[in-house]
Amino acid sequence: MSEAIDRPHPTPRDYILIAVILFAITAAEVAVTYVDALDSARAPMLIVMSAAKFLLVVGWYMHLRFDRPAYRNLFLIGLVLTPVLFGAVLLSFGLLIGN
Amino acid sequence: MATLNPAVESATASHHGRKGVWSWMTTTDHKRIGLLYGVSSLLFFLVGGVEALLIRLQLAAADGTVLSADAYNQMFTMHATTMVFLVIMPAAAAFTNYLLPILLGARDVAFPRLNALSYWIYIFGGLFLTISFFVGGAPDGGWFGYAPLSTQVTEIVRMDYWALGVQILGLASLLSAINFITTVFTMRAPGMTLMRMPVFAWMATVVAFLLLFSLPIIAVGLFEVFLDRNLGTLFFDAAAGGTPLLWQHLFWLFGHPEVYILILPAMGIVSEVLPVFSRKPLFGRSFVIFSGIAIGFMGFGVWAHHMFVAGLGPVAEATFALTTMLIAVPTGVKIFNWIGTVWGGSVRLATPMLFSLGFIAMFVIGGLSGVTHSIVPSDTQQHDTYYIVAHFHYVLFGGAVFGLFGGIYYWWPKITGKLLNEGLGKLHFWLMLIGFNLTFAPMHILGLRGMPRRTYRYPKGLGFEFWNFIATVGSLTIAVSILIFLINAWRTKARGRVAGNDPWDGRTLEWSISSPPPEHNFDVVPVVHAEDDFWHRKYREDEEGRPVPIPGGGDPLVAGPDDPPIHLPSPSFYPILAAFGMFLTVLGLVYVPLGLVLAGVGVVTVVWGLFGWSMEPLTREEH
């Protein structure tokens, strides 16, 4: 067995802590949408917070941090390909720029 | 076969006497599933071939009267849909199913029942598409189903058959892609490192990844077409603000990787055949592998070159022109590697070799005419003319089909135990090569003269008559060559020469076992020490690097009493049941709202199949 899976797995305490963080970020996300002063910074803030939640769930709840790299790579190809391909499609429609 | 291992005997005995239709319907043996794929794709090849001949007969002379405009539209749509989804893809799946586990030194794929499910979904999907001919007409909107053509006239269900048929064929391919990827990741024999995998196994892996990441895109696109037609959604309705151009993006995001899905298996086959018949290792093996991977990645970055006349704007057009030129580089690397393999080898011009050399020559022509399309102004001129038809037939027929026939002649003795007749094989090759060039070379000229595609007749006096006539003669020549192949196959069954384990002096593991292979493939799981491991078992090199046979080196490994027992997956009825449920589901969905009852029955059948499946152990105790 490779050493990757010998790393100590998280305990229920860790899982609950992560759930609290996820809740806090979601609350912050909703709060940001109600603060008018943040108008121009809103989109990047939301994207960063959403990405943080995404990574927490994938890394800890799905154990990708602790598991074999093969799993990560299979998933990563899809995860990277998606924004690249559709970024190009939406750009060609004139989205993502200027508005 | 002498065997000391009781496990081998019991594995063989318990699978004895499995004959008859039922045993084929419930099989989970990757070799039988491979054979089913092969025979089915050959049958559909004949269907698609008849469609092609009808098209050629219609165009043989000006103002043709063989087909009506309506029938012509159905023919060109179904010819392409059949050849792409029901012939070339499943023919590649046939080779991958049959050979991938053996090439890796494994006894089956990772998920034998999922494998059976893939096949049955494919065959029901093919049936579903084909019965449309008999219920009000086949799909007639092109294999690319461009919206809004595909989303209009919703009271005629032809394009519903297309959208749903391609959808479930895609599902079948997605499942087998996951299966093959898992097999390659987990089932390789000891010592079979990734870089030691045979090149065909590598290309099959790249294809599996292309399918894995391109099929979900077209799946969503097809759902959107179906919903536009049946639920009144507005995805591609320009009047309501939808954009048909989105469909083109979704289709070609899948469609261009699909081109490599069709050609890479043939490239893999050729990379296996050339070294054997040149008695040399593949030249620059790792370059062939890495350029295959590069083609896979870059294949996702060129889709918009199919859309140069759609008005994407100069930035997008320049970008995709560049990526299109770049993807020619790894393809060119492969061509040079193949030539380098043959160069200086002791070449035997047996039929598999002839088809492989034919593949290289024809594919180079198709590749060169293809890369000219990266020049946008020139592409704009050629768009929707017969020049394009000429180009992609040089790639998909001169390339993929020649490569696949090379594979058929090469592995036929392994699969059936008998060698196809060489004389008839060579006749088949030469007639097909001549017929192919007579058919498709003139289309370059017709295209440059401005003859449009997908037009059911042309008037006299435009300079189209002569070359169209030649093309029709060529297509009939191809038909004769296919007939010769069928005669050869039939004759061989009765009178073919017995092949033995290793008729071609092969290099890879499949030639180390009997022909046809036993159900469990290997009595002893081989331990791999090198690339082309079986070759190195048979030959060592003298001081000057010449191969010297090792006495008895090619003999099959014999299991000892201590070898672990062999487990083979049991037959299962549930895959075909679940696939039949999917057939009922899509058939019902064509005829919404009334058909929803049938679709409901279909869904229940699918659930029944999957539930029974999950409750059934993979290997039942049999002794």
Added chain:
Amino acid sequence: MAVLDHTEHAGHPDLGNVRKIAMWAFLGSECLFFGTLISTFLLYHNTTGDGPTAKEIFSIPFTSVSSFVLLMSSLTMVLAHHAAGRKDWRQMRVWLLATAGLGLVFLSGQAYEFTTFVHEGLTVTTSPFGSAFFVLTSFHGGHVAIGVLMLLATTFMSFGGKLHEGQGMNVELVGLYWHFVDIVWIVIFTVVYLLQV
């Protein structure tokens, strides 16, 4: 689903459980599936025609609550997985059922939301915005529904004298699928809801 681990018999290094590899490959594919749906939505997010716009129709407080419910179902799911790892089958069943329950709450929320939107004049045929919104969220909801069925089936099968090593793997695989459906919603909640109001 008992899958024979061939690798054991072949005696070479196991590169991971075959079914886990297959699941991760499938999830990689699903990224593209939802990516396509979300991109369709982004293309049409302003193409509302005469129908209501995102700003007019979305209720952020309501969707925030249902997003929270789905997030917490990931917690119960991972606790079920943890219990299965300790072979504590009773706890495992409790957490599995809790996860399924939260999934059903989420689905009810979605049904309520859809009904409200239809009453306020947004359907799949109103505008490309409506088509893209409903089709995207329905496909996500469909994934949640399949997940609930798999959770219930796993719980049910754990009663049938099938408590063996494979049980933990079943829970792990259902868990991977469930968490994936959750992260898709994390993206949808931000991109489809929060960024559009």
